[in-house]
Amino acid sequence: MNTSIVITVVSNDHPGIVEELSEVIADNGGNWAESSMMSLAGKFAGILLVQLPADNVESFFAGLKALESRGLQILAQLSDEAPADDSAREHSIEFVGQDRPGIVHEITEVLADFGINVKELETTVQSASMSGESLFMAQAKIFIPEGTDMDKLQDKLEDLANELMVDIELET
Numbered sequence: 225m226n227t228s229i230v231i232t233v234v235s236n237d238h239p240g241i242v243e244e245l246s247e248v249i250a251d252n253g254g255n256w257a258e259s260s261m262m263s264l265a266g267k268f269a270g271i272l273l274v275q276l277p278a279d280n281v282e283s284f285f286a287g288l289k290a291l292e293s294r295g296l297q298i299l300a301q302l303s304d305e306a307p308a309d310d311s312a313r314e315h316s317i318e319f320v321g322q323d324r325p326g327i328v329h330e331i332t333e334v335l336a337d338f339g340i341n342v343k344e345l346e347t348t349v350q351s352a353s354m355s356g357e358s359l360f361m362a363q364a365k366i367f368i369p370e371g372t373d374m375d376k377l378q379d380k381l382e383d384l385a386n387e388l389m390v391d392i393e394l395e396t
Contacts, residue, residue: 227278228257228303230271231288235296237268244294245272248287252280273303312341312367317381321390323349323360330388331362334380341367360390 235241242261249256254276261270276284281302288298319331332342344365352359368377374396385392 225278226255226275227281229274229276229281229284229300230303231274231298231300233261233268233270233272233296233298235268237263237266241268241296242270244291244296245270248284248291249274249276251287252284253277254280254284311370313370314343315366315368316395317364317366318393318395319360319362319390321360321385321388322352323358324388327360327388327390328362330384331392334377334384335366337380338372338377339369340372340377343367 254274257273257275259272347362349358381392
């Protein structure tokens with residue numbers, strides 16, 4: 225029987241981090257199932273899902289602990305893999321506008337009010353081509369519960385877009 229483990233890793237960025245993680249996984253008969261990793265401000269940050277035989281979990285955790293002596297901060301948790309809500313529908317949403325503190329909170333607050341689960345979120349800030357001001361851009365994969373009043377959601381998002389002076393596009 226396989227066990228799923230979700231791992232987060234943070235470290236000073238340097239070559240070999242992914243190789244070190246993959247070695248511990250391979251040494252314990254594991255499978256690197258899903259991941260998202262990147263370098264941010266000189267730091268390596270990653271999250272990954274590993275599946276491995278239940279008998280190897282203790283050895284796997286010991287291998288991860290050994291990586292901590294090399295400067296990696298690792299948090300690993302067993303996952304029960306709760307079943308997905310089959311009635312929720314997957315949608316995409318994009319935001320573009322002038323960057324300012326709190327923008328992610330204000331947008332996700334509206335989503336949470338509608339019981340919407342954010343499955344994936346990618347954000348970036350870059351200079352706007354004409355003005356040079358900081359431009360915030362985000363793309364998210366969200367799951368909207370069945371029965372959600374889509375017109376009311378769209379209205380709330382449009383009100384927020386006007387308030388924040390951003391473009392919010394919900395793909396339905």
